[in-house]
Amino acid sequence: MKNIRVGVDIGGTFTDIVIMDKTGEIITKKVSSTVDNYARAISTGLAAALGEHGLAGGDVAEVLHGTTVASNAILEMKGARTGLITTKGFRDVLELRLLRMPKLYDLHWDKPPTLVSRELRLEVTERIDAKGKVLAPLDMDEVDAVIDQLLAEKVEAISVCLLHAYANDAHEIAIRDAIRRKAPEMVLSVSSEVLPEIKEYERTSTTVINSYVKPIVGRYLTSLIGDLKSIEVTSPLLLMQSNGGLTPAETAAEMPVHIIESGPAAGVIGAQSLARRAGLDKVISFDMGGTTAKAALVEDGKVSRAEEYSVGGGIMIGSRLMSGAGYALKVPAIDLAEVGAGGGSIIAVDAGGVPQVGPESAGSFPGPVCYGLGGTEPTITDANVVLGYINPTHLAGGSVKLDAAKSHAVLREKVASKLGVGVAHAAYGAHLVAAANMIRAIKAVSSERGRDPREFGLVAFGGNGPLFAAGMARSLGIRTVIVPPAAGVFSSVGLLFSDVEYHLSRSYRQVIGTLDTAALVAAWNALESQARDKLHADGFTDAQIVLTRTAKLHYRGQAYELTVPMPDGPITAETAAHLGDAFGDEHERTYGHRAGPEEPVELVSLNLSASGELDTMRGAGRKAPPIPADPPGERQAYFGTTHGWMPTPILLRGHLAERVWTGPVIVEEYDCTCVVPPGMAVALDEYGNIVIRTVAD
Structure with a gap:
C-alpha cells in the first residue's frame, strides 16, 4: 500500500530527505550531496532511510523534489x-x-x-x-x-x-x-x-x-527516475517550480525555465504553511544552508512573487536596483533575496586588514577544515565550532565528525594572527560579519519593498539558519523567531505542503479608462481554459482546481509594471475602477507616491495562477516532542566581549516543553543547532515550534 510521501531537496553541501506518513509524522535523513551526480545521493539516501524504518520503495506514493541542476548549468x-x-x-x-x-x-x-x-x-x-x-x-x-x-x-x-x-x-x-x-x-x-x-x-x-x-x-530527470526505479520507487515524480508550485517531471523536462530556482522555493512554501497554522499574518522566511542564505516575505498568508529576475553572472539579490548582472528570466518566481553566506563560506582577511566572509564557499568537498577532508581555508562552520555553538560530535546526528582542533588552528593562523586578536574574538567577528551579510537579504525583501521588518516574525530554517536567526532578529528589531520542527531539512518539508501549479500569462494592453470589457472577458476565458486543460491532463478534477487572477499595470510611459490582484467573479465596468485604485495603492506603497487621477493607467498583461490541490496525506502536523529522560547538558560558549565565555545549557527540543528558558541556551537536533543568545526567552508552542522572544514583552 502506497502510504508515504517523500520530499527531497538538494543543497550545495547536503541532500535532505523527508518522509511523511498518513498521520503527518515525518522521518528525516541528511546525506552529503554527490556533486558529480546529484541523483545518486537521492537514491542511496532514500534507500537507507526506508531501510532504517522498515519501509520499501513500493510504499512511496509520490516523490517531490527541489533541484539546483538547471541553475547550476x-x-x-x-x-x-x-x-x-x-x-x-x-x-x-x-x-x-x-x-x-x-x-x-x-x-x-x-x-x-x-x-x-x-x-x-x-x-x-x-x-x-x-x-x-x-x-x-x-x-x-x-x-x-x-x-x-x-x-x-x-x-x-x-x-x-x-x-x-x-x-x-x-x-x-x-x-x-x-x-x-x-x-x-x-x-x-x-x-x-x-x-x-x-x-x-x-x-x-x-x-x-x-x-x-x-x-x-532532461538527462538528469531520466537518470533520477532510473535510480529511483532501482530501489523500487515507481511513483510519480513532481518538481518544485521557482514560483512555489509543483509540476510533473514530464512538464519540467519540457519547460525547465520554470524550475531554475527550484531549490530555494520549497522552504518559503513551508514557512507559509507554518504561518497559516500558527495564525501569523506576516513572516519573513530565512533559510541558511552550507553555501547561501535566502530570505523571502509571506504577507497576509501569501508568498511574495517577482515577475522576473536574473540568474547567473555572480549575484542574485532581491533589490530592484541590483539587476543586469545575469540573464533575464521573465517567469513568476518567489521573490527571494540570496547572498553568498553559509556554513561553508570562507573567512579571509583582505589587504586592508578587514575580515571578509564569502561569497566563496568550501562546499561539501573538501568542506570546512573541521571536516578533515582536505579543506585548508577557515569557514563559518569552523568559527561556530570555536565559539562552542556546534557540538563536534553531534552534526547530522553524529554521522559527520568534526575536528575542533583543526578549526582552532586554521582560525589562529589565517584570521586571528592577521588581526592581532584572540581566536575566539576572531571567530565571533566572522560570525557577526556573516550575520551582517545575511541581514542585507532580509532588508532586500522587507524595507526595500516598503515593509517594516519589525512588524514580521522570522521563520528560521536550514542547517545554519537557527544558529544565526536570534541575533539577526535582535539587530533588526524583530521580536519573534520561530524555528519549526525538522528545521535543518525544512525545505524538504515544504515540498510536502505544495500544490501543482501553472502560471500563465499573455500581453494585453489597454488604458483602464477605455477598457473593452467584452475583450477582457474573452482573454481571461482563453487563459482559464488553457489552465484547466493542463490540470485536467495531470489528473485533477474541477473541484481540485483553484484559479487566481492578477494583472500587471503601469502609468502610461513607464517601462516597468506592478502586479495587483484581479477581482474574482464576473468582469464588469467596476473592475476597471478597482484595478486603477489597486495599482495606485501598490505604487504608493512600493515607491512612496502616486500620480493624480488624470494620469492614464495602462493594463499591460494578464496573469493566471492555476493550482491543482493534491489529495495527499498532509496530516495535522507534528506533535510536540516528548520530554527527554536525560537532563540538559552544559558547555562553554562565547558571546562577544560583552558576555565572554558563558556556561550554556545544551538542550533537546523536548526540554523546552518543561518551562520557559532564558538565554544563553543551545538546542541541538539531528539536522541543525539553534543558538539563543543571552537575555532572550525561548519555549515551545503547541505545534512543537521553538519560539524565541528577542525582547521582553
Missing part, C-alpha cells in the same frame, strides 16, 4: 550548444540586453557572455507589427537555409524568437514545424509557447534559457 556555463533564429535586425538583442550596470562604480565589470554565441544567432526575413498584422511574409527558403546552417554547426538545441510573436505566432510555428521536419529529435523552444509577452530582450532571454538547460534537465 547556467552558473557553470555548462548548458547545451544553442542556436537562435530571430527576425532580421534583431540578432544582437541578447548582446545589448538592458544596458544596466549592477555595480555602478566598478569600471572593470564585464557582462557575462551570452548563452548563444553570435555565429549561432541567425536571422530570417519576416515582420509582424505589435497588433499581429503581417508586414512582411516569412521567407521559407531562407528558413530552410538557416536551419541547415545550425544543423551543420551541430547545435544541441534551437530557440525561435521573432518580433511581436506574442501577438501573432504564425511565423514562429512555421519555423518550428520546419525544424521538426528536418531534425525531429532536436531540442526546441519557441517564444510564443514559452513566454507570449512583450519585451524583446526578456522574451528572447527566457526562451534561450529554456533551450540552454533543457537537455541537461
Whole structure:
C-alpha cells in the first residue's frame, strides 16, 4: 500500500530527505550531496532511510523534489550548444540586453557572455507589427537555409524568437514545424509557447534559457527516475517550480525555465504553511544552508512573487536596483533575496586588514577544515565550532565528525594572527560579519519593498539558519523567531505542503479608462481554459482546481509594471475602477507616491495562477516532542566581549516543553543547532515550534 510521501531537496553541501506518513509524522535523513551526480545521493539516501524504518520503495506514493541542476548549468556555463533564429535586425538583442550596470562604480565589470554565441544567432526575413498584422511574409527558403546552417554547426538545441510573436505566432510555428521536419529529435523552444509577452530582450532571454538547460534537465530527470526505479520507487515524480508550485517531471523536462530556482522555493512554501497554522499574518522566511542564505516575505498568508529576475553572472539579490548582472528570466518566481553566506563560506582577511566572509564557499568537498577532508581555508562552520555553538560530535546526528582542533588552528593562523586578536574574538567577528551579510537579504525583501521588518516574525530554517536567526532578529528589531520542527531539512518539508501549479500569462494592453470589457472577458476565458486543460491532463478534477487572477499595470510611459490582484467573479465596468485604485495603492506603497487621477493607467498583461490541490496525506502536523529522560547538558560558549565565555545549557527540543528558558541556551537536533543568545526567552508552542522572544514583552 502506497502510504508515504517523500520530499527531497538538494543543497550545495547536503541532500535532505523527508518522509511523511498518513498521520503527518515525518522521518528525516541528511546525506552529503554527490556533486558529480546529484541523483545518486537521492537514491542511496532514500534507500537507507526506508531501510532504517522498515519501509520499501513500493510504499512511496509520490516523490517531490527541489533541484539546483538547471541553475547550476547556467552558473557553470555548462548548458547545451544553442542556436537562435530571430527576425532580421534583431540578432544582437541578447548582446545589448538592458544596458544596466549592477555595480555602478566598478569600471572593470564585464557582462557575462551570452548563452548563444553570435555565429549561432541567425536571422530570417519576416515582420509582424505589435497588433499581429503581417508586414512582411516569412521567407521559407531562407528558413530552410538557416536551419541547415545550425544543423551543420551541430547545435544541441534551437530557440525561435521573432518580433511581436506574442501577438501573432504564425511565423514562429512555421519555423518550428520546419525544424521538426528536418531534425525531429532536436531540442526546441519557441517564444510564443514559452513566454507570449512583450519585451524583446526578456522574451528572447527566457526562451534561450529554456533551450540552454533543457537537455541537461532532461538527462538528469531520466537518470533520477532510473535510480529511483532501482530501489523500487515507481511513483510519480513532481518538481518544485521557482514560483512555489509543483509540476510533473514530464512538464519540467519540457519547460525547465520554470524550475531554475527550484531549490530555494520549497522552504518559503513551508514557512507559509507554518504561518497559516500558527495564525501569523506576516513572516519573513530565512533559510541558511552550507553555501547561501535566502530570505523571502509571506504577507497576509501569501508568498511574495517577482515577475522576473536574473540568474547567473555572480549575484542574485532581491533589490530592484541590483539587476543586469545575469540573464533575464521573465517567469513568476518567489521573490527571494540570496547572498553568498553559509556554513561553508570562507573567512579571509583582505589587504586592508578587514575580515571578509564569502561569497566563496568550501562546499561539501573538501568542506570546512573541521571536516578533515582536505579543506585548508577557515569557514563559518569552523568559527561556530570555536565559539562552542556546534557540538563536534553531534552534526547530522553524529554521522559527520568534526575536528575542533583543526578549526582552532586554521582560525589562529589565517584570521586571528592577521588581526592581532584572540581566536575566539576572531571567530565571533566572522560570525557577526556573516550575520551582517545575511541581514542585507532580509532588508532586500522587507524595507526595500516598503515593509517594516519589525512588524514580521522570522521563520528560521536550514542547517545554519537557527544558529544565526536570534541575533539577526535582535539587530533588526524583530521580536519573534520561530524555528519549526525538522528545521535543518525544512525545505524538504515544504515540498510536502505544495500544490501543482501553472502560471500563465499573455500581453494585453489597454488604458483602464477605455477598457473593452467584452475583450477582457474573452482573454481571461482563453487563459482559464488553457489552465484547466493542463490540470485536467495531470489528473485533477474541477473541484481540485483553484484559479487566481492578477494583472500587471503601469502609468502610461513607464517601462516597468506592478502586479495587483484581479477581482474574482464576473468582469464588469467596476473592475476597471478597482484595478486603477489597486495599482495606485501598490505604487504608493512600493515607491512612496502616486500620480493624480488624470494620469492614464495602462493594463499591460494578464496573469493566471492555476493550482491543482493534491489529495495527499498532509496530516495535522507534528506533535510536540516528548520530554527527554536525560537532563540538559552544559558547555562553554562565547558571546562577544560583552558576555565572554558563558556556561550554556545544551538542550533537546523536548526540554523546552518543561518551562520557559532564558538565554544563553543551545538546542541541538539531528539536522541543525539553534543558538539563543543571552537575555532572550525561548519555549515551545503547541505545534512543537521553538519560539524565541528577542525582547521582553
